[in-house]
Amino acid sequence: MRPTQWTWTYEDAEGRAVEGEGAVFPTQSDAEVWIGEAWRGLREQGVENAHLWADGAKVYGPLSLRPAD
Template sequence: MSRIAEWTWRLEDIDGRPVPGGGEVFPTQSDAETWIGESWRGLRSAGVESAHLFADGERVYGPLSLRPAD
């Protein structure tokens, strides 16, 4: 039986330092991406500039800017 990956976000401020939060664990990439899509405005208000997506501790992509497109 194969193990299900754990998907997490690492949130960073403008200087690339970790920002508390984003400790949620998601069962799928889709769930993780839905969460960031629904939460980015609140995260920006909390000082988050970017996010990196991880699967089982391995970076999948990032940094993903949380600034709105101009």
């Protein structure tokens, strides 16, 4: 069975949860495209890392939102 809800959670540099965009995406691709477009705004809100979830199960993370050197 395929996941039906893809979501992101966020944390600051100390690993504390940061409230952020609570969007729900229908596919992993949609979620990843969104984070690729939204990461700068999230960084401005103090987000350092993001974690991707599918129907409540962690898919991956932490994903650093810092730009590559």
